[in-house]
Structure formats: structure tokens, C-alpha cells
Amino acid sequence: MSLTYQIILIGALMGVFAIVAGRVSSRLGAPVLLVFLGLGMLAGEDGLGIRYNDVSGAYFVCSVSLAVILFDGGLRTQRSTIAVAGLPSLVLATVGVAITAGIVAVAAWAMFGTPPAGALLIGAIVASTDAAAVFFLLRLQKLDIARRVASTLEVESGLNDPMAIFLALLAIEMVAGSGVSLGSGALSFVFEIGGGALIGWAGGRAMVFLVNRLEVAAGLYPVMVVMSALTVFAGTQLIGASGFLAVYVAGFVLGNERHRASQFILRFHDGIAWLAQIAMLLTLGLLVTPTKLLPVLLPALGVACVLMVVARPLAVFLCLWPFRFSMRERAFAAWVGLRGAVPIYLALPAIIENMPGAEALFGVAFVVVLTSLALQGWTVAPAARFLNLALPPSKAHADRRDVDVPLGAQRDIVGYRVLPGSSVLDLPFARLVLPEGATVLTVLRAGTVVTAEALDRLAPKDYVLVIADPEQILTLDRIFASRRRHEGAVxxxxxxxxxxxxxxxxxxxxxxxxxxxxxxxxxxxxxxxxxxxxxxxxxxxxxxxxxxxxxxxxxxxxxxxxxxxxxxxxxxxxTIARLIGPRTAALVRRGVQGMRRLAVWQRGA
CATH class of the missing domain: 3.30.465.10 (Uridine Diphospho-n-acetylenolpyruvylglucosamine Reductase; domain 3)
Incomplete structure (x- = not known):
């Protein structure tokens, strides 16, 4: 019985430490995914000595976690994002993944003599990206990038996992000698993608219906939604379609419809998606023994080099060529094809099926992910500056909190914290110009309600509750947003x-x-x-x-x-100045000037 409590204690401590370490490392620009993965390795067999070799258990944890993460991604993908970047994202997530997998497969076959089916498996498991991690890093460093490329990478990250999973499972069948033909493979792909999209749409509509028609305690709506999402995922997988695509589409449908408890659901899923990310990466980190990676280190670094320098850039440039993307935008999309936990996850079925060389395949995937997170993850923000894609923060960015209202009200209540530099500070409170029909309900100052009659002007850090029509929220965002200019992105x-x-x-x-x-x-x-x-x-x-x-x-x-x-x-x-940042560039210039003065002084002496 004590073993149970030991496992709970160790797991909980690792989770807490992962969050704290991730917060600290993020200030240094380190990819938080790399921190979670590294902590799992540190606690493993070559570190603190925790021996974990339950591959089937790890596959279960990762499947559930990935489904939750993709559902959360769908919840936060807006229709406007799909309208801007739907087609290029779809091409990248299908054709782009296939091109990437094919180039890596050819490289693996040429460099190491890997059989064609095994080489395709290597290419397939490293082909998908984790672009969501890119935007987390950009937000931490207070950077915004051109929306067209940002939206494309965001949607691609939600759509490319099903394609990579299909290719990986197809390659496993080929390695096992199942005799898969090109025609049957194509039919299987159409069924997986089409079936996944259709079931996901139906599942999303069913969730909207349940949430709006079922009267339960507010705290139960998020639980019902996540259970429904896992039902969609598992049911779709069982009939042979793509559960990963289905759960993403279901999240997208729910996230773009008006429904009860929307804020409860979003906040709950934000937390549970982070929990899933931590659980998945810590589990995969525990599963690996770093000393066992040494025999495959050089081949894996070769695969990583081909992937980052050749395969991903070529796939991006070819897929985005028909669309209106500048050379800089394509270069950025090519470099930030960050690899997350999915490649490691895709290597697990090979071990479960006792395929020859499965352990080496797992090691290659792990090294590729570590290399991508270390090199590409640390250089996301410098790359955005270097390619001059770092924009000033949107003028519509405001410190806003949404308040749930009854479904039939057709009105939204939003709360704004007044930011320094906001235009609402320029005029007396009585002369504030709000959209027609929008009304200030109350103003909180230092925890105290201030009546409109007693209020002369709003002050920074005041909290203002406003009721307005849903279509007026963006206008209110602009009114309450800070107008401060940010250096380096003008x-x-x-x-x-x-x-x-x-x-x-x-x-x-x-x-x-x-x-x-x-x-x-x-x-x-x-x-x-x-x-x-x-x-x-x-x-x-x-x-x-x-x-x-x-x-x-x-x-x-x-x-x-x-x-x-x-x-x-x-x-x-x-320019190099944009690559290293304005402050670092200034320090370098001063250092060079100082060295020149020293050289002149020495010649004069």
C-alpha cells in the first residue's frame, strides 16, 4: 500500500517541479517542452534511478494527452483563422508532411542503408510539427508575428498529426509485411481523414446541443465536454478513422458556437491541456535511458540535420509557393517547424509490436525531438526579429476578462483592467465614447465599488465591467487597449x-x-x-x-x-542586429568601439 502513496508523491512532486522549472526557464527563452522532457529524463534510470519501462502504459497516457491537447487547440481556433490560412495549412499538413517524410526517408536509406519501409517509418514519425509551442515562446517574449504566417502555423499544428500518424501506421504495416498496396493505402487515407472530419463535426454539434440543453452544475460542463471529446476520439479510432482529426474538429465546432459555460470550459481546458502536456512529456522522459541513445546518436543527428535544413524548408517552400507568402514568411515557417512529443509517441507502436530495430527507432525519434527543441526552440524569437516579422502588439490587445451570462441573453459582460496608455484615460468618465448600446455596469478601484456620480476619471488598474452586444467586443478592446509603442518591431x-x-x-x-x-x-x-x-x-x-x-x-x-x-x-x-536583439546589438557595438579605442591608444603609446 505504501508503494501507491510513493507513486502519488513522486508524480505530484515531479509535476509541481516541472511547472516551477518551466516558469523559470521560460524567462531565459528556453522551450518549456524541453524542460518537461528533460525533467523526465533526469528522474529516470540514468538520473534519480526511477525505472519505468511500461511502453503500453506510456502509449495510453500519450494517446489521452494528445487527444486533450488537440481538442483544446480546436477550441481556440477561430473561424477567421481558418478563413485566412485554411487552404495553405491543409496543404502543409498533408502534402507538406508527405514531402518531409519522403525526403527524410530517402536520406535515411542513402546514409544508413535502411530498407525502404523502415526509412519511410523514420520519415513519418518525425514529419509532424508542434507549432503551438512556437506561439507560447513568442508570447513569453512579448512578440507578435504577421498574422498570415502565424495562422498558417497554428492550423497546421492541429491538422498535421493525423497525416503523420497515418503514414507511420502505414509504414509499420509495410515493415510487418502486410502487403499494403498503393490503392488500399489511398482508400484507407481517404476513410481516415474524411471519416475523422465528419465524425468530429457531428461530435462537436452534439456537444453544443448537450451543453445548451442539459441543466447541470456549472462545474460539470467542462467535465462533460472533456469526456465527450474522449468519446469522440476513442470511438473514431475504433472504427478505423482518425480520432486525432475528429477531436480537433469537434473542438473547433464547439469553440465557434455560442453555448453555456463558455468561460468555465475554456479555463478548465487551458489547465487540463497543460496537465496533459506535462504528463505526456514526463512519461516519455522517464521511458528513455539516455545512455542507450549513444549508439544511435550520430545517425539521429544526421536525420535531424536533414529534417531541419533540407526536408522541412523544401516542403514549406513548395507548399506555400502558390499562396501569397513572402520569402521571409516562408523562411520563418520553414525554420520553426518545431518537433514536440508526437514523433516519440509515434515510435511506441513499433516497440509494442516487437518490430526489429524498434528501440533504435525510438532513440532516433528522441534525439530528433531534443535537437529540434534545443536549436529551433531557442531561436524562435531571434528568427522572427531577424526576418523582420516581429510586429508591434496589436492595438486591439486589452486586459479583458469574459463573464458568463445566460445563453438567451444575446449580450456579453466583459471586464477590463485599465492599462497605462489606454485612450479611456484621456477623457472624463462622463465623456467616454462607447459603442451604441454598451453600458458600464460598475467600476472597481482598489477593491471598492466607485459609483458613476463619484467618478471623475478612470485610473490605471481600475476594473471596469461593461455589458455590450457580442459584435461590439472588438471595438471595446481597442478603446481599453494600451497605445504604448514597443521598440524593435516598428x-x-x-x-x-x-x-x-x-x-x-x-x-x-x-x-x-x-x-x-x-x-x-x-x-x-x-x-x-x-x-x-x-x-x-x-x-x-x-x-x-x-x-x-x-x-x-x-x-x-x-x-x-x-x-x-x-x-x-x-x-x-x-540583419545581425535583429537576430541578436537591439539591446545585445548595442552592447556589441559598444564593445567593438571600446576595442577600437584601445587599439588606437596602444598604437599611440
């Missing part, structure tokens, strides 16, 4: 602002630029909308003669309302 949005509703004819005459015939009579906003298929997003850049027009912001209807002008686009090219 160039990516253009050096000067220009009026979005200015006629392009007048703009061209002012700057001596040749007007394109098809743009005659349009506004600058209209030209940008036409150039980007009616869906421009912040960060989009359009070369117009010798200058570039940069989308800075959109209004509530999605139309361009803020434009930047880059007079010398060549000045925005990648």
Missing part, C-alpha cells in the same frame, strides 16, 4: 502611417509612383484588399513601385483601417 509595420481611405491616385502623385491601371479610383485599403483576395491581415506587405504598403490593423468588419508605409523596403532586410 520597421515590420512600416516607418510612417498613411490614411487607409486615401485614394491610391493621390498617393502615387504625392510620392511620384506609377499608378497601376487596375487600381485607378481605388483607396489604399481597397488596393490591399484586392491584392490579398479580400482577406488582408496585419503584417501583409504589398510592393507598390519602390515602396511597400503594410497592413497595420483592421476594423470590426475586417476592412483595412490602418496602413504603414515602408519607403526603403531594402532597409528592412534581415
Amino acid at each position: 520597421a515590420a509595420a512600416g516607418e510612417f502611417p498613411v490614411e487607409a481611405d486615401q485614394a491610391i491616385d493621390d498617393f502615387c502623385r504625392l510620392y511620384g509612383i506609377d499608378l497601376k491601371p487596375q487600381d485607378r479610383g481605388r483607396t489604399i485599403a481597397g488596393v490591399l484588399a484586392a491584392a490579398f483576395g479580400g482577406q488582408p491581415v496585419p503584417g501583409d506587405r504589398l510592393a507598390y513601385g519602390p515602396v511597400e504598403l503594410v497592413v497595420r490593423g483592421l476594423d470590426d468588419a475586417g476592412a483595412v483601417d490602418s496602413v504603414g508605409l515602408a519607403l526603403e523596403p531594402d532597409a528592412d532586410r534581415p
